[in-house]
Structures are given as structure tokens and as C-alpha cells.
Amino acid sequence: MNYSPCLPVMVVALVFFLTDMVDCIGPSSGNQTRLSLLTYLLDTERYDSRVPPEYEKNVPTKITIRVHLLSFDSVSETRMDYSVELFLTQEWRDERLHFANQTDSKWLEVDSKMMNVVWVPDVYFRNEKSGSFHDVTVPNKFMHLYPGGRVVYSVRLSLTLNCRMKLAKYPLDTQVCPMLIQSYTYTTENVVFFWHPTKPMVFDDEMTPQTELPQFSIVANKTDTCETTKDSNEEPTFACIIAKFTLQRDIRYYIIQIYVPSILIVALSWVSFWLDLEAIPARVSLGVLTVLTLNTHGSTIQAALPKVSYIKAIDVWVVSCLIFVFAALLEFAYVNVLARRGDKELGMVQVLATSQLQRDPFQVEACPVQSSSCALNSYTQTPHALSSSACTCRHLFRLPSLAFEMRGSIQNS
DSSP, X not given: OOOOTTHHHHXXXXXXXXXXXXXXXXXXXXXXXXXXXXXXXXXXXXXXXTSOTTTTTTOOEEEEEEEEEEEEEEEETTTTEEEEEEEEEEEEEOGGGOOTTSOSOSOEXXXXXXXXXXXXOOEEETTEEEEEEOOSSSOSEEEEEXXXXXXXXXXXXXXXXXXXXXXXXXXXXXXXXEEEXXXXXXXXXXXEEEEOSSOSEEEOTTOOTTTSSSSEEEEEEEEEEOOBOSSTTOOOOEEEEEEEEEEEEOSHHHIIIXXXXXXXXXXXXXXXXXXXXXXXXXXXXXXHHHHHHHHHHHHHHHHTSOOOSSOOHHHHHHHHHHHHHXXXXXXXXXXXXHHHHHHHHHHHHHHHHHHHHHHOTTHHHHSXXXXXXXXXXXXXXXXXXXXXXXXXXXXXXXXXXHHHHHHHHHHHO
């Protein structure tokens, strides 16, 4: 029996062809075990996790991102940052992980120990100050592979993000704090980011945006794109998306802790207006005490704020209260000076009246009776004006008892 010399070559070619077909279509169609399917899909000889899915096609891989906020912990004005805890979920399509009609499972769950052999986007938070993964009791992340090649990857994060605040209207301000998510390695030629079309930002069921923070209310959130460069001098742009949280400060805390105490301190300084003019220690102590108390109160307010160069609304309030308190202290000093000056002038009037009576005791009878306004205006007379007899007569009207006692003593003598 004669054999064709080309038969061995054809057999070898058929074997290689069948091998390539198996590599292309994967395991035989039917109900495969999930372990065998995962082992095949993640085989390092056929799957390279070092490059994006569409790297060789020169087409960017579209990454859909969704953020599920678990908590919005704190907002710090001194450090200008805020803390959040969230689930970061990313979705993309990787044709290398396609396994349609290979199993009855709707998806394949990848253990955290096997995730290292799957390509994932190089996502980072551009305005992050600090962050951490959660590893109790196991790494808090999951990955699902779907038959059509869709990959869903989610991880739990705790982040402290930078928020540049404008405190000119503090504490009546509203702050907008961003969350910047950007690609660190791949430019927009290889990777692009998109927000989830229906639910880009989701708040946890146990989280109430209006009461989640002690001093703020989350009144709005907005998502947008922000393709940018790492350096203004560089041309390549990197995929970037942004979420903005609008935080409105709750004024009720500041009414109780700042406004009401400062109003009471100013009102306390006005009590000195009802004290007797001769109660000098009480009025001085009250004025100095209110000034120092308000100054300490203002220092306590400033300790909770960053040292910014511009004037804040709370600065205007504290300075205005301090001006009122200091003006009350100056009022006492001014009135005290006027009172002592009046006492000195009254003593001079008494001396001049006594000397005038000694020179002509009976001139009091010739002195015309003046009105009460003359007596009141005597406080404003200068020593030079008291030299005239009319002015002396007016001052004698203010001192009727002294004049008549001196007249009676002279007549008896």
C-alpha cells in the first residue's frame, strides 16, 4: 500500500490548527466548572494583565465609575480637608475574559488572591491627603466577570481629601469640596473615565445628607469630567472625572456658642450706665472685665480657624462687639473727667461768693433774682466770667443757703 509523502505534513498541520482553535474558543461549549473556567481565563500564558484590554487596537478602554458613599465623617477648617468612606466601583469590558455559553453561572466571582492577575485601571484620587484600604477580616474588595467580557471591580476605601475653603463669609458660608478621580499612568489614548449614566453618586441608606455632619448639610452633589495634565507644560491628557459636594454650614451652633454670648457680654458692659458716678471701682472693674472676656472669647473663635490673610465675617462681628464694650469703658472715663471738672468749678464759685459777701454783705438784696436756667448754666461759666457782679449773683442763686446764713450772721453782729 502506497502512502503519500505529504500525509505526515498534513497531520501535523491539522494538529496545530485544532490547537489554535481550542485556544481561541476556550473550553468546549457546555456546563463547565467555574474553577476550570477561571483557571483557563486567567492563565498567564494567554492573558497578560500588564496591558489594557484594547491596548493593541489603539482604542481607549472605557471605564465606568460609580461611588457609593458610606459616610461623610468630618470637615476641618484648620486643615482644609474632609474625610469620607466609600465603595469605589469600576466597570469595563475585556474581550480576553469572554466566556459566553461556557457555564450556567450568570457571573464568575474572583477571589481577592486571584485579582492580581487581572488588569484593573490605575485609578487614584488627585486631591487625596491620606487613604487606606480595609483588610478586616479580609481585603474588602470584589471582582465579578460576566459572560460578555464585562468586568466589575469594587473596593472599600477611607480617604481624607483636600478642600480649599473660602472663609470670607464664615460662619455664614457655603463650601464646595471636590473629589478628583484620575488615571495616573494611561493617557486618554488608552483609558477614558465616565460616570455611571444613572447612579454616579449613591448615598448609603443609613446616611442622611442633611444631618450626617455636625456643622454642615450636604445640600447638593454634582459630577463632571475634567481631562487634565499632570503638568501644565505637558501635552498628554489623562482621564479625569470630578464630583463636587456643596456643604452649607449650619448657623444654629454658632448662634448658641458665639452670637448669644457676645451679645450678653456687650449688654453687661452697658450696666455701668446705671451705676452711681461715685462707684468708680465697680464701673472700672465691670468695663475691664467685659473687654477682657470678649477678647478671650474672640481668641477662642480664632483658634478653630486657619490663619488667613483676609477678613472674615466673624472678625467683623467680634471687632464690632469689642468697639461697643470699649466705648462703654471710655464713656465712664469721659463722664468722670467732666464730673471732676464740675466739682473744681463749684469750689471756685464758693470761694468767689464768699469773698464777694465779705466785701459788700448787703449786695445780695440788690442782686436780681435769676431764673433756674441761670443756675444751671453756672456750671459752664469760666473763672474769668465769674469776676462780674452779675455772674457772682447768679452763682449766689445756686447757693441760697450759704448767702442767707452769711447775711444773717453779719446783721446780728
